[in-house]
Amino acid sequence: MTRHIRHAAVFSCLLLLALLVNAARVQVVQSPAYDDNPANRRADIARYGAPRGDILVDGAPVTGSRDTGEQLRYERTYRDGPLYAPVTGFSSQRYGTTLLEHSEDGVLSGADPALSAFPLIDGVTRARPPGGQVVTTVNRRAQRAAYEGLGGRKGAVAAVEPSTGRVLALVSTPSYDPAALSGNGGAVRRAWARLNTDPDQPMLNRAVRQTYPPGSTFKVVTAAAALDAGIVNDLDAPTDSPAPYTLPGTTTSLTNEGSGCEDAPLRAAFEWSCNTVFAKLGVRVGVRNMVASAEAFGFNDPGVRIPFAVVPSTFDKAVDQAQLALSAIGQYNTRATPLQMAMVAAAVANGGQVRTPYLVERTTRRGGMTVSTAGSRPARQAMHPSTALRLKELMRDVVREGTGTNAAIPGAVVGGKTGTAQHGVGNSGTPYAWFISWAQGERDIEPRVAVAVVVEDSSLDRGDITGGDVAAPIARGVMEAVLTS
Amino acid sequence: MTSAGIGIAATVRLPRRRGVELALLVVAVLLCVSGYCAVGLARNGGVPPGAAGYGAGLGALALCAHLAVRLRAPYADPLLLPIGVLLNGVGLVLIHRLDLETPGERAAPAQLVWSALGVGLFTCVVLALRDHRVLKRYAYVSVAAALALLTLPVLFPAVNGARIWIRIAGFSIQPGEFAKVLLAVFFAAYLADNRTALAYAGRRIWFMQLPTGRVLGPIVAVWLISVGVLVLERDLGTSLLFFGLFVVMLYVATGRTGWIAVGLLLAMLGAVAVSALEPHVHSRVEDWLHPFASIDAGLGPGQLAQSLFAFSAGGVLGTGLGLGHSVLIGFAAKSDFILATAGEELGLAGLSALFILYGLLVERGYRAGLALRDPFGRLLAVGLASIVALQVFVISGGVTGLIPLTGMAMPFLAQGGSSVVTNWAIVALLIRLSHAARTGER
Numbered sequence: 001m002t003r004h005i006r007h008a009a010v011f012s013c014l015l016l017l018a019l020l021v022n023a024a025r026v027q028v029v030q031s032p033a034y035d036d037n038p039a040n041r042r043a044d045i046a047r048y049g050a051p052r053g054d055i056l057v058d059g060a061p062v063t064g065s066r067d068t069g070e071q072l073r074y075e076r077t078y079r080d081g082p083l084y085a086p087v088t089g090f091s092s093q094r095y096g097t098t099l100l101e102h103s104e105d106g107v108l109s110g111a112d113p114a115l116s117a118f119p120l121i122d123g124v125t126r127a128r129p130p131g132g133q134v135v136t137t138v139n140r141r142a143q144r145a146a147y148e149g150l151g152g153r154k155g156a157v158a159a160v161e162p163s164t165g166r167v168l169a170l171v172s173t174p175s176y177d178p179a180a181l182s183g184n185g186g187a188v189r190r191a192w193a194r195l196n197t198d199p200d201q202p203m204l205n206r207a208v209r210q211t212y213p214p215g216s217t218f219k220v221v222t223a224a225a226a227l228d229a230g231i232v233n234d235l236d237a238p239t240d241s242p243a244p245y246t247l248p249g250t251t252t253s254l255t256n257e258g259s260g261c262e263d264a265p266l267r268a269a270f271e272w273s274c275n276t277v278f279a280k281l282g283v284r285v286g287v288r289n290m291v292a293s294a295e296a297f298g299f300n301d302p303g304v305r306i307p308f309a310v311v312p313s314t315f316d317k318a319v320d321q322a323q324l325a326l327s328a329i330g331q332y333n334t335r336a337t338p339l340q341m342a343m344v345a346a347a348v349a350n351g352g353q354v355r356t357p358y359l360v361e362r363t364t365r366r367g368g369m370t371v372s373t374a375g376s377r378p379a380r381q382a383m384h385p386s387t388a389l390r391l392k393e394l395m396r397d398v399v400r401e402g403t404g405t406n407a408a409i410p411g412a413v414v415g416g417k418t419g420t421a422q423h424g425v426g427n428s429g430t431p432y433a434w435f436i437s438w439a440q441g442e443r444d445i446e447p448r449v450a451v452a453v454v455v456e457d458s459s460l461d462r463g464d465i466t467g468g469d470v471a472a473p474i475a476r477g478v479m480e481a482v483l484t485s
Numbered sequence: 486m487t488s489a490g491i492g493i494a495a496t497v498r499l500p501r502r503r504g505v506e507l508a509l510l511v512v513a514v515l516l517c518v519s520g521y522c523a524v525g526l527a528r529n530g531g532v533p534p535g536a537a538g539y540g541a542g543l544g545a546l547a548l549c550a551h552l553a554v555r556l557r558a559p560y561a562d563p564l565l566l567p568i569g570v571l572l573n574g575v576g577l578v579l580i581h582r583l584d585l586e587t588p589g590e591r592a593a594p595a596q597l598v599w600s601a602l603g604v605g606l607f608t609c610v611v612l613a614l615r616d617h618r619v620l621k622r623y624a625y626v627s628v629a630a631a632l633a634l635l636t637l638p639v640l641f642p643a644v645n646g647a648r649i650w651i652r653i654a655g656f657s658i659q660p661g662e663f664a665k666v667l668l669a670v671f672f673a674a675y676l677a678d679n680r681t682a683l684a685y686a687g688r689r690i691w692f693m694q695l696p697t698g699r700v701l702g703p704i705v706a707v708w709l710i711s712v713g714v715l716v717l718e719r720d721l722g723t724s725l726l727f728f729g730l731f732v733v734m735l736y737v738a739t740g741r742t743g744w745i746a747v748g749l750l751l752a753m754l755g756a757v758a759v760s761a762l763e764p765h766v767h768s769r770v771e772d773w774l775h776p777f778a779s780i781d782a783g784l785g786p787g788q789l790a791q792s793l794f795a796f797s798a799g800g801v802l803g804t805g806l807g808l809g810h811s812v813l814i815g816f817a818a819k820s821d822f823i824l825a826t827a828g829e830e831l832g833l834a835g836l837s838a839l840f841i842l843y844g845l846l847v848e849r850g851y852r853a854g855l856a857l858r859d860p861f862g863r864l865l866a867v868g869l870a871s872i873v874a875l876q877v878f879v880i881s882g883g884v885t886g887l888i889p890l891t892g893m894a895m896p897f898l899a900q901g902g903s904s905v906v907t908n909w910a911i912v913a914l915l916i917r918l919s920h921a922a923r924t925g926e927r
Contacts, residue, residue, distance in 0.1 A: 002855055004737045005867055009851040011733070012874040016844045019878060020837055022887040026796045027833040034797030039780040039790065042798050042810055 041071075046128065048072040048093060053108040053131030053366060055088050055100055058140040061133075063088060072184055076101075081177035083147050086156075086170045086205045087138055087359065089308070090178035094188055099205065100134060100359065101178075103307040107132040107363045107371065114371050130366045137166035137361045137374075141481040142449070146171040149474030155455035156206035158339040159478050162346035162438060162450045165355030165377055167306060169451075169478055170339070172210075176202035208310040211335035212454050215421030216273045217434045217467070218330030220344050223270060224352075224383040224391060225293035226281045235267040235390060245276035248321035254279055257420075257466075270394040271402035273418060275329050282328020283321055290328060291317050296382040298343050298354060299336070306339075306359045313340035330421060338452045341436045346450035348395060348415065349438035352388035354380045395438070404435065406472035409480055413440040413447075416475065418467030430457050435471030439479035449482040451475045499923045502563040503555050509567035510547045517543055517574030520806055524582045527807030539581075542597060543574050546604040553608040557615070558920035562853065565919065568846045569607075569912040572897035573600050573905065575839070578806070579826050580900050583819050586812035592819055592900050599902035603909030610913035617917050621861045624674030628707055631667035634660035635714045648718040661715070661723045662894070662903035666910055668711065669730060669868035675704055676738035677860035684739040712755075719765050722879055722891030728752060729875040730868060737867050738860075766889075773889040788814055788822065792884045795825040796836075803832025819900040821892050824884050840881070843896070847874040850915050856922035866918045869911050 026034075034040065051065035051074045062084045064077040076091040078084065089099025097105050106112035108131050113119050115129040139159075146157035150173040159169035180191035195203050204210055226232045232239065243262040244253040254275055261274035269277035282290055294300070294315035304310040316323065316333035326332035336344075339357060347354045355377060362373040383391070395415025398404040404416035419434030433455040440447040453471040518540035525533030547570045554561050577600065581593035614620070620627075637660050638648045644657075651658045676683070682700045708731050715724035732748035735741075760767050771778070776789045786794065795811040798804060809829035814822045828836045850870025854863045873896055880899075883890035894904035896911075 001737060001740065001860065001863060004740045005851055005854050005863065008733050008737050008867055008871065009848065012847050012851070012871070013844070015874060015878040016840055016847075018887065019840050019881050019885070022882065022885050023796070023828070023833055023836050023840070026793060026885050027799055027828065027836070028801060030793075031797040031800055034794050037777070037780070037786075037790075037794065039777070039786040040794040040798075041813055042794065045810055 044072060044093075047109055047111070048074050050074065050110060050128065050130055052076060052091065053110070053133045055084075055104075055108070056133055056135045057084065057087075057138045057143070059135075060140075066182075068183070070184075076179065076182040078177065078179045078182075081179050082175035083143060083171075084138075085175045085178050085203075086172040086207055087136060087143075088178060089205075090181045092181040092188065092192075093184040095181055095192060099308045100136070103305070104134045104360065104363065107134055112371070115365055117365075132366060132371055133364045133368070135361045135364065136359055137161075137168065138170065138359070139168040139482055139485060141485050142169040142478050143171060145169075145477040145481040146451075146453075146474065147173065147175075149453075149477045150455070153455050154200060154206075154457050155453065155471075155474075156210070156338045157451065157453050157474060157478060158207045158337070158342040159449055159451040159482065160339075160342050160346050160355075160357050162350035162447050163355065165346070165357045165379075166361070166374075167339070167357050167359045168449060168482055170205075170207045170359070172204065172206040174200050174202045206454070206456075207338045208306070208308070209337070211311060211313055211337050211340075212432050212434075212456075213421040213423050214330040214334060214336040214341055215419035215432065215434050215467075216275075216278075216330060217341055217344070217417050217419035217436045217452070218328070218334055218336070219270065219273065219278045220348060220391060220395070220417050220436070221294055221297055221299075222278050222282050222285070222290070222328045223266065223394065224297075224348075224387055225285045225290050226266070227387040227390060228293065228383050229285050229289045231281060231284050232266050234265075235394070236265045238263045238265055239269065239277050239281065241269075241274075241277045241280040243274070243276040245279055245325075247279070247325050248283055250322045252322065254325070267394060267397065270417075271397050273403055278329050279325035283325050285328075287317065287319060287324055290324065291315060293383070294334075296354070296380060297347055298340055298380075298382075304357070306357050308359075310339055310357075311337060313337050330419060338454050341434070341452035341454075342450050345395075345415075345417075345436040345438045345452060347382040348388050348391045349440070349447035349450050350388075351385045352381055352383040354382045356380075399437070403466065403468040404437070404472050406468055407435065407437050407476045407479070409439060409476060409483070411442050412479070412483055414438070414476075414479065415447075416472065418472065420466050432456055433467045433470035435467040435475045437472070437475045437479065439483055441483040444483075449479050451478045453478075499560060501559045503551075503559060506554065506563035506566055507551055509563065510551055510570055513567045513571035513574060514540060514544045514547055516571060517578055520575060520578040521581065523805070524578060524585070524807040527805055528582075528585055539577070539597075542601075543570065543577070546570070546601060550604050550607050550611075553611040554916060557612050558916050560920045560923040561916040562849050562919035562923065564845060564849050565912055565915055568842050568849075569897060569909065572839070572842060572846075573603075575827070576823065576895075576898035576900075576905075579823055579830075579898065580819050582807055582830075583812060583823075583826060585807070595902070596900055596905065599905045600909075602902070603906040606906055607909040607913040607916075610910060611916055614913075614917055617862055617865065617914065617921060618859060620670050620865070621674045621677070624671050627667040627674075628671040631664040631671065632707070632710060632714075634664045634667070635711055635718075638718060639714070643719070649720045649723070657902075659894075659901065659903040661718075661720060662901075662907040663910075664711070665723070665726060665730070665872055666869070666907055666914070668707075668727065669734075669865060669872060671707065672704070672731065672734045673861050673864035673868050676734055677864055679704075680738040680860065683735075684741060716759065716763070719763065720892070721759070721766055721769070722883075722893035725879055725891060726872065726875050726893070728755070730871055733871045733875075734864055734868050738864055769889045769891065773883075773886065776886060788817065789884070789886060789890055791815070792822050792825040793886055795822075796828040796885060799829040799832045799836075801833045803828075803830050803835055806830050817892070820894060821880065821890075821899065822884055823899045824881055824895055827898070828885075839898070840877070843873060843877045846870075846912075847877075849919065853915060853919035853922045857918060862918055862921060866915065866922075869915055869918075872911065873908075 054061035065074045072093040089101040091101040110131040157171040244255045299315040302312045313336035363371045399416045403418040416437030421432040423429045436452045438447045438450040453474045779787045791814040811826040847870045854866030880893040882888040894901045
């Protein structure tokens with residue numbers, strides 16, 4: 001019997017051994033695969049287990065965290081949610097993250113290894129550093145001025161600092177409160193459904209994720225191309241353009257809103273936004289030079305990130321002469337985001353140099369210690385400095401005595417360009433009112449702000465809709481806010 | 486009795502080792518209290534106010550048991566009681582820790598009450614049972630009681646697919662837990678009496694010596710009834726446990742290797758038949774083969790997948806007590822799946838330590854069996870140790886994906902009154918048996 005008891009003991013020992021080996025298999029060998037299984041909630045729980053870092057505007061957080069005590073514990077709160085939604089995006093337990101909440105998620109959630117003071121030790125102990133902070137370039141007063149300027153209308157504003165590319169304002173209306181999407185409950189699901197079925201698309205970031213026909217504001221690009229290519233040398237020389245202008249190879253004739261455009265010199269044509277003059281200029285510059293110029297301003301670039309992606313603005317490369325003529329006045333397939341048009345104005349203000357726009361000044365650890373800074377960003381020469389100088393003059397004239405007088409700021413140098421873009425089938429839609437501009441304060445050595453404003457559906461009668469009436473006052477508000485801050 | 490190799494002379498007594506037992510008990514209680522404090526520190530950032538009370542309660546239970554051993558079983562193995570206290574204490578910490586995740590549930594205090602009852606039973610057994618051979622007289626009473634206990638839950642409604650509970654006035658009892666000890670007593674008594682007949686009588690067919698039907702009949706009948714009842718109650722784990730217990734005890738009693746072959750054959754036949762006939766069992770096997778099938782089907786992870794995730798999250802060193810998320814497993818986290826919490830929060834290191842504690846408990850049981858001289862005592866010790874070994878294997882193997890999952894209670898660790906009381910009874914019997922073995926009188 002003793003021998004058999006020993007056998008039974010050995011058998012028990014084997015069972016114990018099998019358990020130990022299997023435990024090692026599950027906890028060590030298979031562990032990475034189990035940990036990465038998307039159905040394993042632990043990654044999510046860890047992610048929401050600590051308060052998320054904040055997004056800062058002018059040194060003050062526009063976000064916060066609320067402890068719910070639930071499994072996905074900390075939920076996002078927003079200060080002035082609708083105002084900053086086009087910058088912050090949302091952070092939702094259920095629907096993930098967008099915009100800065102998405103592109104800076106590593107820093108905000110604490111997952112970025114750069115946040116760790118001791119990456120190697122933290123890697124072993126699996127400690128997660130507290131979420132870092134994202135300091136934005138946004139100017140709080142400019143942002144608010146743009147938002148209030150748009151009011152209840154559908155539209156967008158983008159403002160940049162010409163000399164650096166810092167994005168000073170990014171507004172899209174109608175907006176939404178991202179706080180409604182924080183969390184995981186039924187209210188969040190209802191808010192999501194409501195926002196997604198809203199015909200006004202409140203979650204669409206019109207400043208960077210929507211392109212519009214830029215209309216006459218694109219004439220800045222056409223003028224730059226014409227001046228750079230030497231098609232026009234004297235701003236005041238007649239341009240030999242008929243009005244109306246019959247598009248090359250067609251019987252379609254192009255007219256102007258106003259009169260006095262026939263054979264107008266560039267200065268007058270720019271001031272009064274003559275379609276005929278610029279259409280013909282575009283044809284004379286030619287497809288290759290027009291495309292090169294537009295791309296130098298940033299058109300057709302699919303890789304713009306600020307750090308979230310900006311949809312590419314387009315200038316069609318495969319066009320016939322008639323299409324080129326229309327493209328040159330910002331119609332046909334020419335489409336631009338408000339941010340792109342702000343870059344066009346900024347290029348003029350900055351001596352022809354286009355600075356890559358950016359929205360994040362720096363990221364820091366929770367204590368405020370800097371993790372990364374925006375650093376120097378590539379610049380591109382969009383036109384000769386002399387061309388920029390002459391365009392500046394033209395844009396100043398627009399505000400001083402042309403279509404953009406509504407943007408004038410006493411005591412400051414302001415340049416602008418209006419636009420009224422046709423769209424829809426047979427141009428049936430309410431035209432988009434555009435205004436792009438830059439401003440330089442009395443004591444500034446260079447322009448401090450460039451703005452683009454687009455208003456989709458103003459409540460005014462169709463005949464009266466012009467960028468100068470609807471969009472220019474909004475731009476003025478933003479520029480004043482920047483100049484006085 | 487073939488007791489060659491046992492060299493304990495009748496007059497030589499082993500040292501008593503009660504001081505060692507007391508020291509180990511202090512260590513066990515301190516370990517449990519520090520675990521309780523660790524949970525409080527991790528969850529609320531402070532030592533929980535109940536720590537002193539919990540420590541005092543566990544310490545009082547341990548002291549009570551220790552005094553009973555000192556009084557009536559001074560030669561007992563000094564490891565058995567501290568292992569029981571440590572496992573029970575760790576179980577209380579884990580249940581308390583899981584209570585914190587589910588507001589409104591207070592399973593830990595109930596478990597403490599049951600533990601007190603268990604230690605009470607332990608004390609009674611150690612004090613009252615002067616000679617374990619007395620139990621042999623009650624072999625048939627035991628088996629009648631065991632069968633009655635096993636049949637009783639059929640009259641009560643099923644819970645989670647198994648009819649193994651009796652619910653009276655808010656209390657739920659799992660009579661099958663008690664039945665296994667009674668069955669071990671019966672098997673030991675019966676096999677001790679009939680082992681020669683079982684081993685040598687009867688016809689020889691091929692290479693196997695078949696015992697006569699007269700000898701084998703009653704025991705197979707008892708076994709068939711118990712297993713049959715379990716199949717009706719859909720408690721596969723206990724069924725597997727009884728089956729294993731029966732085979733091991735039969736093998737040890739008769740020394741016939743053939744029993745193992747027959748046992749394995751029957752086990753395989755039974756497994757195939759049951760898994761084909763019982764949808765409940767069939768789904769368990771499917772879960773075991775494809776633990777992530779429900780995830781692929783878009784239904785989210787099942788219990789086994791959640792359990793594997795929990796073990797994996799623990800890694801080698803664990804997340805630390807109170808810092809895991811094994812509550813994701815759901816309703817069985819405190820009972821069937823309590824080991825997953827241990828695996829997640831204590832890691833492979835802690836889990837291995839727990840397995841080794843169980844291994845020591847089993848080994849000490851077998852050692853008592855080896856040192857005893859009376860066949861009944863030897864078989865009873867082997868049977869009790871095997872119950873612990875098999876139960877630990879079946880439930881641990883189930884929750885770690887080694888074998889199909891069967892709902893069973895991890896001895897001492899899991900929430901469950903009947904289980905804790907039964908396990909204290911097992912330790913009490915082992916204490917008595919080891920005392921008898923180590924006095925060397927018999």
